[in-house]
Amino acid sequence: DADVTQTPRNRITKTGKRIMLECSQTKGHDRMYWYRQDPGLGLRLIYYSFDVKDINKGEISDGYSVSRQAQAKFSLSLESAIPNQTALYFCATSDLHSGNTIYFGEGSWLTVV
Amino acid sequence: ELKVEQNPLFLSMQEGKNYTIYCNYSTTSDRLYWYRQDPGKSLESLFVLLSNGAVKQEGRLMASLDTKARLSTLHITAAVHDLSATYFCAVDFGNEKLTFGTGTRLTIIP
Numbered sequence: 773d774a775d776v777t778q779t780p781r782n783r784i785t786k787t788g789k790r791i792m793l794e795c796s797q798t799k800g801h802d803r804m805y806w807y808r809q810d811p812g813l814g815l816r817l818i819y820y821s822f823d824v825k826d827i828n829k830g831e832i833s834d835g836y837s838v839s840r841q842a843q844a845k846f847s848l849s850l851e852s853a854i855p856n857q858t859a860l861y862f863c864a865t866s867d868l869h870s871g872n873t874i875y876f877g878e879g880s881w882l883t884v885v
Numbered sequence: 886e887l888k889v890e891q892n893p894l895f896l897s898m899q900e901g902k903n904y905t906i907y908c909n910y911s912t913t914s915d916r917l918y919w920y921r922q923d924p925g926k927s928l929e930s931l932f933v934l935l936s937n938g939a940v941k942q943e944g945r946l947m948a949s950l951d952t953k954a955r956l957s958t959l960h961i962t963a964a965v966h967d968l969s970a971t972y973f974c975a976v977d978f979g980n981e982k983l984t985f986g987t988g989t990r991l992t993i994i995p
Contacts, residue, residue, distance in 0.1 A: 817982055830982070874983060875930070876920075
């Protein structure tokens, strides 16, 4: 089983709908992140959390919200999806004891039509 | 502004040849990461470079970091087809989160 699990892996949704992407990790890491990947743009940070009570906006947080339900769970919501939010979304985790490495989930393909 | 630039963006090379991917970044950092991504897949950590002059090697790949020049290189030796992928560098600018380059799509031609 993957250490960082994302659900759903693929989703097609309609404009204006609410969609939630969930992430859970078994690595015991404190820090969790949501990134978005678009062709030719690399990965861009949406939100990050350094512990359960800590939520921070990243580079492109507009149109998104997050919830850190537990140390192991970090969900990303699109309250009213729009087509330019069509992208590949990655959850990631790290902590100071992981050798500074950030571990990524398998990704969630989201298409907004 | 925190920026990370990679070049080239696209690279086609023949098997057996050597080449280097460059990663420049905009301001002081001593934490740089290299990742590999296969199409439609997740990112796989290749190297973590944590100090000036750091050099790490794994198989045909070698990464180095020059913090004074704000430059990291990923050198490929005697390329083989299995190395075809997109390679990303990412920099921690001291705020415990990564800024990624746009990636280099590497294609190894037999």
